[in-house]
Amino acid sequence: MTWKQMFTSSVGKKLIMGFTGLFLILFLIVHVSLNAFIWANDGGVMFNQGAHFMGSTVVPRILEIGLFLGIILHIVQGYMLESQNRKARGKVKYAVSYGNKGSKWYSRSMALLGTIILLFLIVHISHFWLPNRSHQGFLLGEEINLYQTMKEVFSNIWVVLVYVLSCISLGYHLAHGFQSAFRTLGVHNKKYNTMLTSIGYCFSIVISLAFALMPISFYLGWIQ
Amino acid sequence: MEHYNMNLNLKVWRQKNSKTKGEFKMYRVENISSEMSFLEMFDVLNERLIEEGDDPIAFDHDCREGICGMCSMYIDGKPHGPWQGNTTCQLHMRAFKDGDTIVVEPWRANSFPVIKDLVVDRTAFDRIIQAGGYISVNTGNAVDGNALPINKNMADASFAAAMCIGCGACVAACKNSSAMLFLSAKVSHLALLPQGEPERKSRVLDMVAQMDKEGFGSCTNTGACEATCPKEISISYIAKLNNEYLCAGLTTE
Numbered sequence: 001m002t003w004k005q006m007f008t009s010s011v012g013k014k015l016i017m018g019f020t021g022l023f024l025i026l027f028l029i030v031h032v033s034l035n036a037f038i039w040a041n042d043g044g045v046m047f048n049q050g051a052h053f054m055g056s057t058v059v060p061r062i063l064e065i066g067l068f069l070g071i072i073l074h075i076v077q078g079y080m081l082e083s084q085n086r087k088a089r090g091k092v093k094y095a096v097s098y099g100n101k102g103s104k105w106y107s108r109s110m111a112l113l114g115t116i117i118l119l120f121l122i123v124h125i126s127h128f129w130l131p132n133r134s135h136q137g138f139l140l141g142e143e144i145n146l147y148q149t150m151k152e153v154f155s156n157i158w159v160v161l162v163y164v165l166s167c168i169s170l171g172y173h174l175a176h177g178f179q180s181a182f183r184t185l186g187v188h189n190k191k192y193n194t195m196l197t198s199i200g201y202c203f204s205i206v207i208s209l210a211f212a213l214m215p216i217s218f219y220l221g222w223i224q
Numbered sequence: 225m226e227h228y229n230m231n232l233n234l235k236v237w238r239q240k241n242s243k244t245k246g247e248f249k250m251y252r253v254e255n256i257s258s259e260m261s262f263l264e265m266f267d268v269l270n271e272r273l274i275e276e277g278d279d280p281i282a283f284d285h286d287c288r289e290g291i292c293g294m295c296s297m298y299i300d301g302k303p304h305g306p307w308q309g310n311t312t313c314q315l316h317m318r319a320f321k322d323g324d325t326i327v328v329e330p331w332r333a334n335s336f337p338v339i340k341d342l343v344v345d346r347t348a349f350d351r352i353i354q355a356g357g358y359i360s361v362n363t364g365n366a367v368d369g370n371a372l373p374i375n376k377n378m379a380d381a382s383f384a385a386a387m388c389i390g391c392g393a394c395v396a397a398c399k400n401s402s403a404m405l406f407l408s409a410k411v412s413h414l415a416l417l418p419q420g421e422p423e424r425k426s427r428v429l430d431m432v433a434q435m436d437k438e439g440f441g442s443c444t445n446t447g448a449c450e451a452t453c454p455k456e457i458s459i460s461y462i463a464k465l466n467n468e469y470l471c472a473g474l475t476t477e
Contacts, residue, residue, distance in 0.1 A: 001429055006473035010402075010442040011432050011466060081442050085400035088441035090334040095235075095248065096301035096327050098397055102448035108399050110444060180445040186467030188460045 013081055018184035020074040021177050025203075027067055032210050041223050044147025051146040055136040075118060082111040106172040107180070113173040120166035127153050154218035163215040171208030178203055228258045230322035234269070236281055237329045242337045242345075248327075258318040262305060263288060263295065265317055282341040290314040290454065293389030296396075297342055298329040303393035303452045311391065311454040331392055333401035335439045348438040349390050349406060355434035356427035357410050359419050378416050385413035387455040394449035394457075400441030405449035407435055408465035409457045415468055425472035432469060 006012050034054065037047040054060045106113065128149060135144045154160055178200030179193070187193060217223050231254045239246025253269050260268075263285050270280035286294035295312035299305035305315040320326065328342065336344040388409035395403050411428050414420030420427070443462055450459040 001473055001476045009432050009469075010436050010440070011469045012473070014442050014444075015466070015470065081444075085402070085441035085444070088334050088401040088439055089399065090332055090401070092246075092332055094298065094301065094329055094332055096329070098301050098448055098452070101302060102397055102451035103399075103446035107444065107446040176445070183445050183459075183463040184443075184466055186463055186470050188463035188467055190458075190460055193460060193463070 010084075013077055014184045016073065016077050017081065018181040020070045020077070021181040022185075023066075023070045024074060025174070025178065025181075027070075028207055032207055035214055036210065038147065038150070038214060038217070038223055043224065044145065044151075047147045048145060051132065052143065055133060055143075071121075075114070078111065078114055104176070107176040110173060110176060113169045116166060116169040117173060120162070120169070123162065124166075127159075150214075151218055154215040157219065160215040160219045164212045167208040167212035170211070171204045174204035174207060175201055228322070229255050230258065230317065230320065230324070232256055232265075232320065232323070233325040235325060235327045236342070238281070238341055239330075239338050241340055246338065246341075256317055258316070260317045261288070261313055262297070262299070262315040262317065263313050282339075282343045284343050285313060288313040291389060293391035296331055296344060296346075296391060296393070298331060298396055300327055303331070303396040304391075304454050309454060309456045311389075314454075331396035333392075333395050333440070335401065335403070336392060336395060344392075346390075346392050348440070349392065349403070351438065352403065352407060352431055352434045353390075353410060356423065356430040357414070358423070359414060360422055361419070372418050374418060382413050382416035385409040385416065385457065385461055388413070388453075388457055389455060391454060393452050393454060395440065397448040397452040398441065398443075399446065399448065400444060402443045402449075403435050403438070403440040404443035404462050404465065405453060405457055405459065407431055408461035411468055412461045412464045415464075424468070425476050428465065428468040428472050429476065 007016055034050045035047075037050050038044065040046040128146065131149065132144055132146050135142060154163075179197040182196045183193065187196065231252070234251040234253060235248050236251060237246055238249045251269055253265060256265050256268065263283070266281060266283060273280045284294045284296050286292040288295075290311040290313060293311075295304070297304070297312045299312065299315070304310055304312045306319050307315055330336075330338050330342045331344045331346075333344075335348045336346055339345050386409070388406060390406060392403075392406070394405035395401050398405075411431060414427065415424055445459070445462070447459055450457065
């Protein structure tokens with residue numbers, strides 16, 4: 001069996017979703033930990049140092065390329081799978097749907113939740129990553145005060161609401177995705193599956209809550 | 225349990241053949257005993273339709289004792305009806321009460337085209353089995369009993385997978401029309417036994433390839449299949465299948 005055959009079958013495509021999904025989960029841990037520097041409440045000194053380190057050091061910049069490739073692969077493969085799965089279902093729908101009797105709504109809505117996260121990513125990257133990276137080192141000179149940018153962006157209630165809603169979508173996406181990724185990669189021991197499901201729920205609540213609290217903290221003036 | 229009779233309204237999918245478009249038709253059935261099976265209720269209705277000169281409703285059935293996997297109705301939003309771990313033929317009318325309206329549909333999946341009314345073509349499953357659901361044994365004298373030691377837990381796990389009757393309820397329940405619960409049961413049942421060892425790698429790769437050829441969707445681990453399976457096959461067999469696939473894919477040339 002060639003590599004191509006292995007990763008283009010229906011199971012192989014899911015393996016790619018699982019691998020990239022877990023990789024993105026690792027990224028979320030790094031992202032939320034670094035961003036938590038805002039709660040040092042030191043006017044952004046520690047946070048800006050962290051932001052400077054991530055933007056001006058070679059290893060994070062190389063990892064960043066991997067991150068973008070991982071995100072793009074996860075998105076493209078995800079949409080391809082969704083379209084194939086819809087085709088497999090056929091044109092005639094059930095008059096009475098099985099609904100929540102057999103599965104949780106968010107496990108059936110991964111593509112929808114993922115689309116909300118994708119739309120959010122476009123907004124999020126244009127808020128912070130683009131203006132920040134474009135001023136770091138090689139393009140437009142002077143590095144911007146990222147902490148100040150956050151403060152300005154999160155002074156708008158609508159932006160805060162969009163961020164909070166996106167964090168909720170992320171939470172549900174992770175609630176299913178975390179344990180599903182391990183199953184897809186072949187963890188079949190029930191002892192581990194039960195443990196991973198619980199860790200997945202805790203992880204999705206902690207991550208989405210921590211991210212959602214960032215814009216809220218700025219908007220309500222908890223941090224200056 | 226007390227016996228009672230009931231009158232019911234049935235909303236049944238009628239379709240002449242795979243080429244034509246189908247539609248729902250309403251039927252009234254009266255004096256149905258609570259001790260009848262769901263299929264016997266259909267028999268009563270069909271007798272009447274034949275007497276009236278109408279076309280009887282086509283539906284699959286064979287053993288009528290829950291072990292052959294032929295019956296296949298999607299009843300009120302769940303394959304095999306409202307009871308857990310149960311086939312349509314073992315569903316009894318005491319699951320319903322007087323005046324109920326019951327919606328009966330065929331399995332819906334591109335790979336299971338409707339042949340007529342509630343009968344769908346499930347030969348895709350046969351072709352998946354043919355692709356790898358076998359073991360090689362030398363013919364000759366019968367082997368002594370217990371010549372091959374097998375761990376009791378492994379034998380039990382293998383038997384739990386072998387319970388699959390290939391009815392297709394997992395496909396019918398899955399939002400992706402994925403056949404992974406069926407496939408994982410068939411692959412695991414042989415992979416867990418020493419007799420299945422010689423073809424262990426080629427089996428999983430060939431059967432996945434055949435499943436893809438038949439046009440079934442991918443598994444997204446929603447768990448709808450496990451919830452509906454009349455033989456209560458565990459979804460952890462799907463993870464086991466993924467494991468088999470990954471190991472075989474990485475180690476074959």
